[in-house]
Amino acid sequence: MKKVEAIIRPIKFEEVKQALYKLGVKGMTVTDVLGCGMQYGQKEIYRGTEYVKLLAKVKLEVVVKDDMVDKVVETISSAARTGEIGDGKIFIYTLDTAVRIRTGESGEEAI
Amino acid sequence: MKKVEAIIRPIKFEEVKQALYKLGVKGMTVTDVLGCGMQYGQKEIYRGTEYVKLLAKVKLEVVVKDDMVDKVVETISSAARTGEIGDGKIFIYTLDTAVRIRTGESGEEAI
Amino acid sequence: MKKVEAIIRPIKFEEVKQALYKLGVKGMTVTDVLGCGMQYGQKEIYRGTEYVKLLAKVKLEVVVKDDMVDKVVETISSAARTGEIGDGKIFIYTLDTAVRIRTGESGEEAI
Amino acid sequence: MVSTGLIARIRLRAIALLTLLLVSVPGIAFAAEDAISHADNAFIMIASAMVMLMVIGLALFYGGMVPKNSVLNTMMMSFVTLCVVSLVWVLWGYSLAFGTTINGFVGSLEYLGFSGVGMEPSDGLAHCTFAIFQMMFACLTVALISGAYVSRMRFSAFLIFGILWATIVYAPLCHWVWGGGWLGELGVLDFAGGKVVHISSGIAALVGCLVLGARKGYGQRPMPPHNLPMTLLGAGLLWFGWFGFNAGSALAADGVAANAFMVTQIATALGVLGWVVAEWIRHGKPTLLGAASGAIAGLVSITPAAGFVGPLAAIVIGFGSGIICFIAVAIIKQKLGYDDSLDVFGIHGVGGTWGALITGVFAAEAIGGTAGLLEGNAAQLGVQAIAVVSTIVFVAIATFIILKIVNIVVPIRVSENDEDIGVDLALHGEDAYSDQVTSSGTLQK
Amino acid sequence: MVSTGLIARIRLRAIALLTLLLVSVPGIAFAAEDAISHADNAFIMIASAMVMLMVIGLALFYGGMVPKNSVLNTMMMSFVTLCVVSLVWVLWGYSLAFGTTINGFVGSLEYLGFSGVGMEPSDGLAHCTFAIFQMMFACLTVALISGAYVSRMRFSAFLIFGILWATIVYAPLCHWVWGGGWLGELGVLDFAGGKVVHISSGIAALVGCLVLGARKGYGQRPMPPHNLPMTLLGAGLLWFGWFGFNAGSALAADGVAANAFMVTQIATALGVLGWVVAEWIRHGKPTLLGAASGAIAGLVSITPAAGFVGPLAAIVIGFGSGIICFIAVAIIKQKLGYDDSLDVFGIHGVGGTWGALITGVFAAEAIGGTAGLLEGNAAQLGVQAIAVVSTIVFVAIATFIILKIVNIVVPIRVSENDEDIGVDLALHGEDAYSDQVTSSGTLQK
Amino acid sequence: MVSTGLIARIRLRAIALLTLLLVSVPGIAFAAEDAISHADNAFIMIASAMVMLMVIGLALFYGGMVPKNSVLNTMMMSFVTLCVVSLVWVLWGYSLAFGTTINGFVGSLEYLGFSGVGMEPSDGLAHCTFAIFQMMFACLTVALISGAYVSRMRFSAFLIFGILWATIVYAPLCHWVWGGGWLGELGVLDFAGGKVVHISSGIAALVGCLVLGARKGYGQRPMPPHNLPMTLLGAGLLWFGWFGFNAGSALAADGVAANAFMVTQIATALGVLGWVVAEWIRHGKPTLLGAASGAIAGLVSITPAAGFVGPLAAIVIGFGSGIICFIAVAIIKQKLGYDDSLDVFGIHGVGGTWGALITGVFAAEAIGGTAGLLEGNAAQLGVQAIAVVSTIVFVAIATFIILKIVNIVVPIRVSENDEDIGVDLALHGEDAYSDQVTSSGTLQK
Numbered sequence A, B, C: 001m002k003k004v005e006a007i008i009r010p011i012k013f014e015e016v017k018q019a020l021y022k023l024g025v026k027g028m029t030v031t032d033v034l035g036c037g038m039q040y041g042q043k044e045i046y047r048g049t050e051y052v053k054l055l056a057k058v059k060l061e062v063v064v065k066d067d068m069v070d071k072v073v074e075t076i077s078s079a080a081r082t083g084e085i086g087d088g089k090i091f092i093y094t095l096d097t098a099v100r101i102r103t104g105e106s107g108e109e110a111i
Numbered sequence D, E, F: 001m002v003s004t005g006l007i008a009r010i011r012l013r014a015i016a017l018l019t020l021l022l023v024s025v026p027g028i029a030f031a032a033e034d035a036i037s038h039a040d041n042a043f044i045m046i047a048s049a050m051v052m053l054m055v056i057g058l059a060l061f062y063g064g065m066v067p068k069n070s071v072l073n074t075m076m077m078s079f080v081t082l083c084v085v086s087l088v089w090v091l092w093g094y095s096l097a098f099g100t101t102i103n104g105f106v107g108s109l110e111y112l113g114f115s116g117v118g119m120e121p122s123d124g125l126a127h128c129t130f131a132i133f134q135m136m137f138a139c140l141t142v143a144l145i146s147g148a149y150v151s152r153m154r155f156s157a158f159l160i161f162g163i164l165w166a167t168i169v170y171a172p173l174c175h176w177v178w179g180g181g182w183l184g185e186l187g188v189l190d191f192a193g194g195k196v197v198h199i200s201s202g203i204a205a206l207v208g209c210l211v212l213g214a215r216k217g218y219g220q221r222p223m224p225p226h227n228l229p230m231t232l233l234g235a236g237l238l239w240f241g242w243f244g245f246n247a248g249s250a251l252a253a254d255g256v257a258a259n260a261f262m263v264t265q266i267a268t269a270l271g272v273l274g275w276v277v278a279e280w281i282r283h284g285k286p287t288l289l290g291a292a293s294g295a296i297a298g299l300v301s302i303t304p305a306a307g308f309v310g311p312l313a314a315i316v317i318g319f320g321s322g323i324i325c326f327i328a329v330a331i332i333k334q335k336l337g338y339d340d341s342l343d344v345f346g347i348h349g350v351g352g353t354w355g356a357l358i359t360g361v362f363a364a365e366a367i368g369g370t371a372g373l374l375e376g377n378a379a380q381l382g383v384q385a386i387a388v389v390s391t392i393v394f395v396a397i398a399t400f401i402i403l404k405i406v407n408i409v410v411p412i413r414v415s416e417n418d419e420d421i422g423v424d425l426a427l428h429g430e431d432a433y434s435d436q437v438t439s440s441g442t443l444q445k
């Protein structure tokens, strides 16, 4: 069981979500985050002070069976890509297990 | 050392927290997230437009020693359960190590 | 490839970020979280009701190559330390892999 | 439009000068009473707009105090009340309140549908100016009640409740005090609505929150305000609008209005200080919510007294109100355990009662024409007490009956599930705040 | 300052009493016309401040409705319009609108730079009081338009557009109706700007959103309001300020003003109820955004009618407006698919047209001196229709040309990338909200 | 109540007509001075309410500009100041400011506890109307100062400071200029408080922020506004209320008030444009915070001039103020490095000084009765300069001493730890915003 964690542009989130639904992935968890990478930040101004702030991004977490990982990564990548710096990253982790709280099921059935 | 990550209903968070305290778990990290799973989303309306939004959930992260994992999962599950769709999921990961910033301790002592 | 996840004081975030930049770490993801540990919470009052709330913390996630981990942990620790309870924790995880969405690169090149 | 003897007396002074002037001018035939004074008419129109703004202030004051998932419902209750009660007032409410009295208990139906309520002069104002000013009072009173019902009352049930309550409770009560009814005849002092507006809404709130029951989780989880700056803004707009409410109740921009304006400012300031000091002593810290609450407590307490007392009395009334309401809200309510969610009873009920009684103590003949206890007229305090008790009894019983009737038509309380989700989403299909991710939903075609 | 025959007539009544008084006093030589009535002057000054506050209300009303990343730009458009159009008005706008008429189409240049616009009395007001009151109308009208252009228009382009539009469209239109122009002469009834303010801004909004094109992602992603309490507060301030707008349009605190005040309250309340009921039927739930929208719909529709109709007509006008605008916004727009982002056309254009026409139906001679269809004067409805059509045609063509010209000077639409990032950051270098982490950026030295 | 020669002159014109009327009527014995003009009394009451609302506007303007963890403390400082200074004003402040002058330096104690301040007429107003209008000015002035002290000053220390400063600095200064004191006698022009309100608060802010020291991390971390829409709303309410402040300072709804109203609108609009243009040139982008700041700069600069200059001068004054204050705030402050956190000195100190001096240049005899430099009266500019310098010196020394004294009673600065946590939580035990999770805390029983 793997967790696919994608940091993407907020504007692309809806597209990614719908692409995942099409793929059959129904469960996901989403968080507002800030980030920097190659795309360093955005200049802001207030009363003569200039400063650089991190960029708003969306973190998308999807836990899937091992055999789904490649398809999920592929789907997210192509839906989230613009080709410009700032498109984001995907990180993949291995889970020990998952539990569905409602039923107590655990393991792959719980996803 | 394991991270137990639970996605639960906001309304259940206080109960879960108190149950964990009783169990002796004092450290935890909490994030506001949005999610969907079997419970797909909530219909909203504005000026004639209807759309479906993700549901507000709470992500609770607790890092514990290996031997505590089962008790923690059990505690969270029973406190968070309503029996209705949308109760949430628990995901379990293995950590390499942990460090307490204040003292520099690492490993199990740091939790 | 490792993920270094640090939970630190909001007030220390800017210092930590700049210390990481100096170290050459350019990519990071930041989330507003709430937490408790030894530092239990803050008393609040409204109309005669007193209650204790979790503390605002910042979660910083940095994915780095294995050989950078110690330096990153060291850098974060020293920048975030005040010596008082509440300085925070660092958790370290192993990743399977990373993907750069823009280019499709994966593995260490993608970080 | 029938004014009480009291208001008539107030007005008398206001027009004395003009009358004198006109009478002494040869060749002017019409009586002063017949003309619209542009100054007074402008004053009361603007005062009416200010009272209307109080309802918006109230929506913010209340909205900031509830959790994030019921702010819209809370604001809706005030906002839509402003609309529904306005309609009730035009159709029959004004007539029940200010039509020719039927035995001192209720007005006749002569003004149904605002017939006869137009541009013609009436005591120096256009008749409709007076009717609209009073309309705003009715709207505000019903909206005030909603603060005790938040996060759990069915919206449709609240609207039906509001229509019935405005008709059966507010209009008659207003008639009793200001419309030529028995309390006015008895000589009760209620300058701008200590009883009519505040005691009545406070009692309705208390009865209602007992009938509804506490919010799910009340007493187990804290339910703190989700946006305190919003609450402070609301309190600020209420304070601003209350000048129209209190000074406007002189119905002319005369010295009585100026006095009412002055003591309103003083009592409100002292209400804040009273609450903040009490809180500082008890909790070790002064809170912004305490300051905002104290302002409302001060405003409530000076409302019945504004045209009758001077600046030093206002200091005592306001400071006392801040402390008394703090005790009611922060100590007594905690002990008794009822869920008067936003403390409508604790502030309007308690503060209004304090104000109504203390008016009977501090009333100064030189200001409002009536002496109080301190000037040797103990009877006035008795009259005030009669008015307070009769208001409480009448409102409590009537509110209870209305709620029970509404509950038959439509259950007054939402389902448990709706309460869990939050009434905003459940009843209105809306979320108060949407950030970037949240707002990204899927369109339904 | 040239008033239309209509307004002159209204004023006449207002000063009748005073004239009578003064004329009958021996030894008073000056005419009533020459004096400033402090009451009316105070009323219109305060009304002007209230209309100014409407622009702030509008900034909030609109700001709450856009996504989080374009709220500042949206608010800026209203706020800076208030400044730019004020300057235009001083320099030449007022003169074009209220200078001596040139063939009924535009005013002369006699008041350029407010020369001759000062403290001297003019119809009971200081001349500058009138000029400032009218200034606020011009500002508000241009600001209203911006709601259709949000999240994608270049800020500098909007400012240039605003200057040109205020000069070429608003000032002449204002002249036609209120400044001695041909529509006023024709006898059109437009008490406070149904055509001049609302139809004109609504049409400009529609033309502009078609020229600009839809927001990126419109129709694919929902773009829901980011802060509904802000929108409700905005609606509340608009409602409050609108009393100054409508009642102030009597230019005196007389019975006509009082009538306008009354019907404004009633129609607004009913506008809310109309929209909410329609929505409840269609979507199963009443929304706060619907309630706020209905209030604006009601306010818009009563604007042209306020000095001419009574309370029962106001009920019909307001309720009708709530329902009609709901249909325009929630059903027809959805079908046609143009991106009138915040429904300026759907509410101001549609509601203003409804109001302008229905005024010709319900106008009551006893109130505003002119009879409408119901009192047998069908011609009035014809006059109203002529005014509506001529306003629509003139505004549509002129707005289209202005936008095309502006687009040559500076592209009216931002780049795709700026639209993705959001116009706040892209055009203003600011983020509306900063939490602790966000606010922690790196200083540039 | 003693008016300065200046104000008396303004008033004279206002009552000329009425006097003429009354004098020419046989059989009217009383003097015009003895009557309350309902129009003027209404105007000043409403103006007072508007000035009160400015304090709320200020709380929002300031509150939006601070980080999320000190918004409540920032708002509290304004809100509770409104209460504490009101009490000071009733007890002794008004008397020190407007009691019979003692050698031109301070008023006598005749009005202690508002004794003798009631409904009786005084220059056309009820005496208490005037006293309350002035009360609001005192409150606002002290609240303005707080903007330089945010996020680090102990709340109790600020309250003590406010009481002392209102007594020792504000009341005498007010007396000097408006209460019959030496500056008024000298013929200084300060229509609505350029010196009394703005220079004084600006200087107190500067001295205070130097005494307190900079916020921890100032210059290392950016400390950007946490909620810019709140700041814009605050600026909007300030603008609205400022009409009451400036036009109300005519103390009658006459032509002078109308002129003040007009130039206030114009200068404010131009202040925005000045700031925005300067910023656009320097940073390449116009910001909303810049627009809001420019509005305040414009308002400040026209405050001393409002009754003395015409519309074209207002354009120059406002536009100049926007640019000058931008330079002071965005360039000079950055260089000097002091932490005038919300730029009270940069806007009120600098803008007030600019306004005070330029009034001496543009004053037009036809408007306010006094000529300025441009009309050949160079001496007036000298008088203005004397007033500015004496105000600066007096306020700087007195503020410094007061802060040092307060610091003995209670340390004026919070502990480092409290500053880290944030003053909201540390001093008030509250968090401004609670989302669902945050709000879920554990009840203490």
Ligand SMILES: Nc1ncnc2c1ncn2[C@@H]1O[C@H](COP(=O)(O)OP(=O)(O)O)[C@@H](O)[C@H]1O
Pocket (backbone or CB within 6 Å): A007, A034, A035, A036, A037, A038, A039, A055, A057, A084, A085, A086, A087, A088, A089, C026, C027, C028, C029, C030, C061, C062, C063, C064, C100, C101, C102, C103, C111
């Ligand atoms: N090493 C990293 N560790 C954690 N998060 C990262 C890392 N690199 C990138 N990110 C996240 O991904 C987002 C996009 O990264 P960016 O470098 O701009 O993408 P790209 O290189 O593909 O253009 C960043 O804003 C950050 O949130």
Ligand SMILES: Nc1ncnc2c1ncn2[C@@H]1O[C@H](COP(=O)(O)OP(=O)(O)O)[C@@H](O)[C@H]1O
Pocket (backbone or CB within 6 Å): A026, A027, A028, A029, A030, A061, A062, A063, A064, A100, A101, A102, A103, A111, B007, B034, B035, B036, B037, B038, B039, B040, B055, B057, B084, B085, B086, B087, B088, B089
């Ligand atoms: N596969 C998944 N990956 C990531 N998060 C998930 C996944 N499945 C569920 N979740 C999270 O758990 C929440 C509850 O899931 P849901 O399916 O509604 O619970 P249940 O199936 O137990 O009723 C979701 O809103 C989402 O945040």
Ligand SMILES: Nc1ncnc2c1ncn2[C@@H]1O[C@H](COP(=O)(O)OP(=O)(O)O)[C@@H](O)[C@H]1O
Pocket (backbone or CB within 6 Å): B026, B027, B028, B029, B030, B061, B062, B063, B064, B100, B101, B102, B103, B111, C007, C034, C035, C036, C037, C038, C039, C040, C055, C057, C084, C085, C086, C087, C088, C089
């Ligand atoms: N066991 C844990 N699991 C998850 N998060 C934790 C855990 N312990 C601490 N934290 C996070 O770290 C933060 C700081 O912890 P705290 O105990 O106050 O630090 P310290 O012990 O170094 O003083 C907490 O607020 C919480 O967010």
